Amino acid sequence: LPMAENGMTVVGMDISELMLRQAVEASKRNGSHCHTCFLLADGDDLPFADNSFDRVMTYGVLHHLPNPKHSCMEFQRVLSPGGVYLGSENHESPLRPLFDLSMKFLPLWQEKAGAEPLISKAKLEAWHADADVQIEERYGVFLPPHFFNLLGARLAYTCMIVTDAVMNALPVVRKAGGLIVYEVRSRGR
DSSP: OHHHHTTOOEEEEESOHHHHHHHHHHHHHTTOGGGEEEEEOBTTBOOSOTTOEEEEEEESOGGGSSOHHHHHHHHHHHEEEEEEEEEEEEBOOTTHHHHHHHHHHSOOOOOOOOSOSSBOHHHHHHHTTTSOEEEEEEEEOOSOHHHHHTSOHHHHHHHHHHHHHHHHHOTTTTTOOSEEEEEEEEOOO
């Protein structure tokens, strides 16, 4: 919605009618509804022509899909030459067992993941092996969400920014964040 507020045309899609209704209502509330369109659709079979978009963005989507490689190829198919696919996913981090232990004793949410519950740069590279792309990644969220939930929203955000900056500056733990944030840039066709 912030992109639509800035005048960009945004097409959102989900397989959940409830999520789509919430998105439509939010776009009406913030006045961006004239720049948005929401569709009930599946990430494995995008209902768009080739080269339809300059950007594709997913947030926590790949780890729910049954065939992430196919979905990544669909994202590349609908991107125009030179387009960019941006994403954020649960990372296959060496610190992941700490998060899993925390969730075992104090679950914050229930989630059903697909075939690939955790994503790594190696997996992203394998899924895009048939595409002419460049992948850049960074890592974030080095502390369990349980810690951040103890803080108010503003303090939690500040703490996350600081800990991400510190941890990303340390070569030994730089790639240990709980999230992988990536940019897959098409080199053209």
